[in-house]
Structures are given as C-alpha cells and as structure tokens.
Amino acid sequence: RELPEAFVEGLTGYRGMGPVRVGNQAQEHFxxxxxxxxxxxxxxxxxxxxxxxxxxxxxxxxxxxxxxxxxxxxxxxxxxxxxxxxxxxxxxxxxxxxxxxxxxxxxxxxxxxxxxxxxxxxxxxxxxxxxxxxxSWCEERQAFAESFGGHELDASILLMTEVGLIDARDPRFISTVEAMEKTLCDGPYMRRYEAADDFGKPETAFNICTFWRIDALAKIGRKAEARQIFETMLAARNPLGLLSEDTHPVTGEMWGNFPQTYSMVGIINAAVRLSAPWDSCI
Known part of the structure; x- marks a missing residue:
C-alpha cells in the first residue's frame, strides 16, 4: 500500500542513466x-x-x-x-x-x-x-494546449477526435495537428510532450502517440502520409512483431516497457483506420 520512492546511492543505472530509484512516487499522484x-x-x-x-x-x-x-x-x-x-x-x-x-x-x-x-x-x-x-485553446500557438490556460503542446490532445469532442475537420484541430508536427515530431515519430520533466527533455518517441497521429492524419484527409508512418512503425517491430513503449527516432532502438499493450493496440487501431471499409469490397 505504501511505495515511498528513494534513490539507491552507488548505482549508475542502465548505460549510466541514473539515478536508480526504488518505490514509486506515482503512489502520490491523482x-x-x-x-x-x-x-x-x-x-x-x-x-x-x-x-x-x-x-x-x-x-x-x-x-x-x-x-x-x-x-x-x-x-x-x-x-x-x-x-x-x-x-x-x-x-x-x-x-x-x-x-x-x-x-x-x-x-x-x-x-x-x-x-x-x-x-x-x-x-x-x-x-x-x-x-x-x-x-484549452492557445491563440498564440493556434493549437489546443495540454492544460487549461496553458501554452505547451501534448500529443494526448489528439484524443479529442477519437472520443468525439470535436470534428477532425474543424480548423482548430487541423492547426493543432500541424503545430504538433512542428514541435513534437522527429520525422514519422511523435513524442508525448514538449516540456522538460524531472528526467529532462523528452528524446524518445512514445509509440502510441505516433499511432494517434496516424489516426488524426487519416481523419483530416492526409491518408497517404498516415500510411507511410504506419509502414515505418511496422518496420520498427522486433522479429516477433512486438513493440515496446518508446522508439528512439535516430537509432530505432526500443525503449521503455516491453512488450507494450498500448503500442500493440495502436497497430490494430491504425490498421483498421487505414483499411478499406468492409462494404467497399461487396
């Protein structure tokens, strides 16, 4: 029930990327x-x-x-x-x-x-x-921001169309997608957010965010680009067809939890989004 977080002194961490922690501060989060x-x-x-x-x-x-x-x-x-x-x-x-x-x-x-x-x-x-x-609208960025009255961008905003709050063809959503591509994307890959956290500036792409981008692009009429990014993500899988939580945009290495259900659900949803409707084959 209690998972207080503390640092383990003397351990450098994987590839020297310490500090090493025990416990989990997330127990305090809402x-x-x-x-x-x-x-x-x-x-x-x-x-x-x-x-x-x-x-x-x-x-x-x-x-x-x-x-x-x-x-x-x-x-x-x-x-x-x-x-x-x-x-x-x-x-x-x-x-x-x-x-x-x-x-x-x-x-x-x-x-x-x-x-x-x-x-x-x-x-x-x-x-x-x-x-x-x-x-959540930020006039300066011409995008929906990650928080009320905020300025920073966050890939989770792409869920606005997935759950039906706003139509994907709404100019505000389209400009949000475009703003995110300039700020959060490394080529086909997409990071979660732009602001530094206590681990530093995000460097690796969070795979589910890339799939959210694929879905958004398909909905706003950029289906060919969505397909290209989808092919890149399929190529990033390991020999068993699995994905981790993150992908390094330069080395292609898998980072984070492995395997990651979030990422695999992204593959399924993107495949459905990009496939021809069933009735088109009749």
Whole structure:
C-alpha cells in the first residue's frame, strides 16, 4: 500500500542513466482521466447486441456513480495521463475524459429509455465541452494546449477526435495537428510532450502517440502520409512483431516497457483506420 520512492546511492543505472530509484512516487499522484476511461469501456456493454447479457436499468446506476466522480474531479489539477511528477495542472486530457464519461452516460440513458437521466448527463457534457474548447485553446500557438490556460503542446490532445469532442475537420484541430508536427515530431515519430520533466527533455518517441497521429492524419484527409508512418512503425517491430513503449527516432532502438499493450493496440487501431471499409469490397 505504501511505495515511498528513494534513490539507491552507488548505482549508475542502465548505460549510466541514473539515478536508480526504488518505490514509486506515482503512489502520490491523482489521475482524473481514469473515470472517463472506465465509462468508455463499460458503456459498450449497454449497446452491443451481440452480448448474451447486456447492461440494463439495474446496472446503470453503478456506472453513473463513476460518472459522478468524473464530475467531481473535473477542472481540478492532477498529474495527467503521463504521471507528471513536477507539475499539477488542469490537464486537457483529464477534462476530456470527464466529458467523455458524461457524454457516454447520456447516450446509455437514452438507449435505456431514461430521458431525465439523459438530460442530466447531457447537461454536464455540454457544459464541459464548451469549457474545454475555450480554456484549452492557445491563440498564440493556434493549437489546443495540454492544460487549461496553458501554452505547451501534448500529443494526448489528439484524443479529442477519437472520443468525439470535436470534428477532425474543424480548423482548430487541423492547426493543432500541424503545430504538433512542428514541435513534437522527429520525422514519422511523435513524442508525448514538449516540456522538460524531472528526467529532462523528452528524446524518445512514445509509440502510441505516433499511432494517434496516424489516426488524426487519416481523419483530416492526409491518408497517404498516415500510411507511410504506419509502414515505418511496422518496420520498427522486433522479429516477433512486438513493440515496446518508446522508439528512439535516430537509432530505432526500443525503449521503455516491453512488450507494450498500448503500442500493440495502436497497430490494430491504425490498421483498421487505414483499411478499406468492409462494404467497399461487396
């Protein structure tokens, strides 16, 4: 239950990249995006007619309880999805997931024939959407920033279209993609964020971010470029077809956790996005 972090003196670390730590400071962090992620995953159980036992009116209040927590933490500082150690902010990605929780709960309520609950959740999602689009927009960068009132760029903003907050053809989203390509990309690869953390300036590309970029490019009409980047990522896999968490943009070395489910999900999603629709083959 307690994982206090400390340094191990006298150890240089892998390739001299110390310090070596024991424990994990992340035990102290708050990550407010988790509630939206829970709702995003669980809400499918109320819609998928292939399931032998779908979610219904009896189960819905349990999911609503998660949504209420998403409302409570909305707009409050946290460590964000990247578990940033040195700064707590109102991260756009965390607010985005609170919105997603409310949006999906409204849709579930409508499908269950609960108009009052649908109106309740739609009211919260509408309020959050307007605020997110207003407070995360950075006029100077012509992009949505990583936090409310912020200036720095973060690849997690690309999830805005994946969860449906904004249309990919919206000029603000297109200019955000273009700004990120200038700042976060090393050729086909994409880093998580531009700001230095307590490990220094990010150097390696975070693979899921590259796949988010592929998805965004395909949605805004740059499908040929998306395919080229996808081919690069396929070539970066090891002989077993697996990816790690990060790829070094110069050496091609794998970094971080291995194998990494996040990266492998990125391959699947990108393949689906770039494939011809099923009905095009009829």
């Amino acid at each position: 990550q407010h995006d988790v509630y939206g992620n829970i709702v995003l995953g669980a809400s499918q159980a109320f819609h998928d007619h292939r399931l032998l036992s779908r979610g219904g009116v009896a189960e819905f209040p349990h999911l609503e309880a998660v949504g209420e927590q998403a409302i409570r933490v909305y707009g409050t500082p946290d460590a964000g999805m990247w578990e940033l150690r040195t700064r707590a902010r109102v991260h756009t990605s965390s607010a985005l997931m609170s919105w997603a929780a409310c949006d999906r709960l409204a849709k579930v309520a409508r499908s269950l024939g609960l108009p009052e609950r649908a109106a309740y959740w739609h009211g919260h999602s509408s309020r959050m959407r307007e605020e997110i689009l207003a407070k």
